[in-house]
Amino acid sequence: MASQNLQPVPEALSPEDQERAAQLEAEGQAYFDRVMSDDSRIEPKDWMPAAYRKTLLRQISQHAHSEIIGMQPEANWISRAPSLKRKAILMAKVQDEAGHGLYLYSAAETLGQSRDKMMDDLIAGKARYSSIFNYPALTWADMGAIGWLVDGAAICNQVPLCRASFGPYGRAMVRICKEESFHQRQGFEILLELSNGTPAQKQMAQDAVNRWYAPALMMFGPPDDDSPNSKQSMAWNIKRFSNDELRSRFVGMMVEQVRVLGLTLPDSEVRFNEETKKWEHGPLDWEEFKEVLAGRGPCNAQRLERRREAHDDGAWVRVAAAAYAEKQLAKQARKHAEKEYAA
């Protein structure tokens, strides 16, 4: 439920009111701190620090945008899927992503921001989404690599988010994680079929893994010493593990799974560090990451344009449905009034 529960700015208040506001603020903060230390949940109408609200709104809306923009590279292959079974699976998957975007927009709406506003920000290029979707899906094997690596990394990120301190976000993530359990598996299966197929198919699979590996690792965000917001998010129980911790775990899983696939990771420096008990990987090109984030990736303009086009093309439909609803309500009210009058 959306509530316009933004923090009041104590301006031009009488001294008594100022004191009262400060007292409420202190009580709210104390309650919030207790919720955090009990590892309990904050709900939309609870008092929360302005920065917490802002951080959540940014993170959840970015997450929602990523789902919606993330539909595009895969939707491009629905029409060309090489078997009817794969076509059905891919359709169901891209459809799920629309659903996941919806769940997340709803969670963000509980913080007082309308979906319409978030969509406007996205289309205006004012909002961010996961950089990975600015890379092109060039072959069918990319459907496998996206499912296996990109969804795999996303799930790694998302499972801990099921316990995020903000109730609506955690609940949305539970539903999303359950539904996504098939996304990674179908990607793995696509790659496995290709790897066990003709030499051309196997080459296609390896090429896709080579292209998506590094961008997938960068999905966990910048290294911990270059991630200023991470610490605060962890203190607020939004984030449960650091970027590097999750990335290391993910690399470990991929090392195992790539063997089953009969493919290789394009990283000669992957190793298990016996001392730290963590998986390590080769250097990542963070300059490229920043470039793509700044809008200079291969598909940034194309992805936004496609979203804008769908939104603009649909405007007359949304207006028509809203107008119809209004007319129906008016008609009902008129009927009701006539009945009253007759009685």
Add this chain to the structure above:
Amino acid sequence: MNPNDEVSTSSTSVWPLWEVFVRSSRGLSHVHAGSLHAPDAAMALRNARDLYTRRNEGVSIWVVPADAIAASDPDAKGSFFESPQGKDYRHATYYTKSEGVKHL
């Protein structure tokens, strides 16, 4: 066209928010599943069917306009929910003397 007109046209294209409750199988109560946008109740029900029961999650759906829900005041949670605390005589476990007596 004055700026106010523009605001009103764009606002009419925004579909209101609905809360969705799903009954997962016969005999159970409807449980909040999430929200969605729809122009009216008929479409809200259909959107809820498409969105929240794609995997056989339900046998019945309720939709409620989000702004029709009245909620208890979160700031008053201390006093609003204080009374039942400490009234253990409302619970069977309070009555220990009858322990061991059959069918009680």
Add this chain to the structure above:
Amino acid sequence: MTPEQTETTGHGDISVGVAGSGDSSASATRITPGNALRPEDIALEVRTGLVKPSEDVAEYALRLGDDALILAQRLGHWISRAPELEEDVALGNIALDQLGHARSFLTYAGGAWEKSEDELAYFRREHEFRSAHLFEQPNGDFAVTIARQFVVSYYQFELYRRLTQSTDATLAAIAAKAVKEVDYHRDHSAQWILRLAQGTEESRQKMIHGLKLVWPYVAELFADDELATRLAEAGAAVEPSSLKADFDRLTGEVLAEAELEVPQTPAAPGGGRRGKHSEHLGYILAEMQVLAREHPGASW
């Protein structure tokens, strides 16, 4: 109430981590695959020789399968482009239903010629397809798609409803699954016809235009030919012309409620059932088949 099974994805336990909150969220997110006829079940029956369609029935199943396949291909384009996210999901569901019907019909048809659904979908040429022209029509704007859905769903509902009584058990079983899904497609299109026709002046004009664009292809759906008549006499199929009265009555009711007129456009000759197609099918197949044909014999 059965306690929910903890689901794992290989990444650990997906739970909210709050004591006592698990059950309430669980009952609204409990997911099951359900229990219905799937294309895979038909493939198994065909493979094990449990069922084998006659040449006539296979030809007939090919028609219905191609209709649904081409429509699914068209509808799939809407996913990520619909007027609102909720509608992405709705059109996705309809496309998936149609694709499911296509796979069942094609799998069954292939039983007569030892061909799989994919061999039929990906390795036939344009003139070997049997879809009617309506299904090939471009998506256009949302009103055109809704107009096409409106005609298709009311036609398919009447068809499948009767096919559930087919003497061919497999056709009857596929129809029994499909008719329930198509019933919902009818509702979806009717709801939108009402809203677009009586929403704004712009949407009304677009709806009228959309109906005008698809109406020339209505007649072909109800045209009888030797195959359909022969199968109908044997009780295996339905004569298309026998569906017309119910189709006219029910679509007429919706159009009347929407204060729209039945378009008076001249009928196009059609010919899809004989492999004579519109200009559109070539493009559809080029895109649909390109990858599969690049790797003949490959498995995916």
